[in-house]
Amino acid sequence: MLLATATVPHLFWITSRAAGIAGLVLASLSVAAGLLLGGRLLSAHRSELRAAHEALSLATLAALVVHGLTLLGDAYLHPSLADLAIPFLSGYETLWTSAGIVAFWMLLVLGLSYYARARIGVQRWRRLHRFAALAWALGLVHSLGEGTDAGETWFLACVAIAAAPAILLLLGRLRDSSAPARIGAVQ
Amino acid sequence: MSPGLSSARRLAQERRTAIRRRTHHIRRWVAALAVALFLCAFAVVYVQMASGHDPALTASSHRNATTTGSAARSEATSTSSEASSSAEEEEFGEEGSSEAGPSAVTTSQS
Numbered sequence: 650m651l652l653a654t655a656t657v658p659h660l661f662w663i664t665s666r667a668a669g670i671a672g673l674v675l676a677s678l679s680v681a682a683g684l685l686l687g688g689r690l691l692s693a694h695r696s697e698l699r700a701a702h703e704a705l706s707l708a709t710l711a712a713l714v715v716h717g718l719t720l721l722g723d724a725y726l727h728p729s730l731a732d733l734a735i736p737f738l739s740g741y742e743t744l745w746t747s748a749g750i751v752a753f754w755m756l757l758v759l760g761l762s763y764y765a766r767a768r769i770g771v772q773r774w775r776r777l778h779r780f781a782a783l784a785w786a787l788g789l790v791h792s793l794g795e796g797t798d799a800g801e802t803w804f805l806a807c808v809a810i811a812a813a814p815a816i817l818l819l820l821g822r823l824r825d826s827s828a829p830a831r832i833g834a835v836q
Numbered sequence: 837m838s839p840g841l842s843s844a845r846r847l848a849q850e851r852r853t854a855i856r857r858r859t860h861h862i863r864r865w866v867a868a869l870a871v872a873l874f875l876c877a878f879a880v881v882y883v884q885m886a887s888g889h890d891p892a893l894t895a896s897s898h899r900n901a902t903t904t905g906s907a908a909r910s911e912a913t914s915t916s917s918e919a920s921s922s923a924e925e926e927e928f929g930e931e932g933s934s935e936a937g938p939s940a941v942t943t944s945q946s
Contacts, residue, residue, distance in 0.1 A: 656885050659893075663885065667878035674873055700859040704866035712870060797892045803880060 661722035666797055668719065670807065672712035673792050676756070677811040679705035680785045683778075684818035706760045713753050745795030748787050755784035782819055 656663065682702040685691050691698060717733045720726060732739040736747035759781040766774040789812060798804040884890050 656882055659885060663878060663881045666881050667874050670877040670881075671870060671873040675870055696855050697858055697862060700862040701866060704863045708866055708870040712874065715874075797890075798881070798884075800891055801884075 658724060661719045662725070665716050665719040665723065668712045668715035669792065669796065670798070670804070672709050672716055673788060673808060674811040675705055675709040675712055676785050676788055677808075677815045679709055680782055681815040681818055683781065684815065684822055688818070688822065703763070706756075706763075710757060710760055713756070717753065742795045745791055748794065749791035752784045752787035752791060755780060755787070759784060782815075785815070 679702055682698055682705055686695065686698045686702055720728055720733060721730065726741060728739060728741070732741075732746075734750065736750045737743060739746045759778055762769060762774060762777065769777070789808070792808065793799050796804065881890075885893060888894070
């Protein structure tokens with residue numbers, strides 16, 4: 650009972666932290682699924698991967714909305730909606746907070762643009778969609794730089810397990826895309 | 837319509853239904869995963885905070901303890917200044933800090 654009473658004033662904060670962690674793990678899984686979708690690995694399961702990638706992306710966006718909106722109720726930070734939506738406006742850990750805000754807007758625009766890809770043009774949309782990995786990396790930087798639990802072993806282990814496959818796949822993709830250029834340069 | 841064409845259509849329809857079913861299953865699975873992740877993270881942060889091991893609260897309570905200690909120290913110094921000289925004040929201030937320090941730390945740990 651005493652324990653519950655002690656945590657009640659921080660419920661918004663706890664919810665925001667939990668949603669942020671869930672968002673980071675879901676985003677990492679989504680990036681990994683997206684990279685697998687574009688690669689030759691698991692090409693036989695393309696429709697399942699596409700469904701997983703889409704569902705994971707939408708779940709990430711939902712978690713990030715909860716992460717931001719619950720902070721509005723936090724009695725300690727007490728941010729305004731503008732502080733949470735506009736980069737470089739909040740006075741609290743301005744750089745890390747802005748990294749998170751920019752990452753969120755990038756993920757939102759690049760994610761939801763999937764539904765307008767016919768209008769944008771599939772090739773152009775694909776080129777743009779690559780920046781989603783950059784947004785995810787920004788989110789990772791935001792969580793490690795500003796996250797309350799960033800120094801905790803369980804958090805670091807959780808992030809490492811979730812992010813490692815995406816990082817490896819991303820490095821593989823970058824290596825693959827730079828290989829023809831290198832060969833061309835040698836020739 | 838030839839029997840071959842109708843069976844091909846039926847096959848395509850079945851395939852589409854199977855893909856739709858699998859997609860629906862994946863969406864439900866991801867939704868469950870998202871909820872489970874959130875609940876798990878919530879439970880970990882909650883227990884961490886309730887047990888007094890929250891990284892932010894531990895750091896801020898240490899800061900508060902130091903501030904409370906300094907406040908007690910300055911209060912003790914001002915009280916003693918009515919009765920003592922300025923040199924004695926400093927001595928008493930040091931004693932005040934050593935008395936106020938542990939009590940503040942005890943408060944933050946409880």
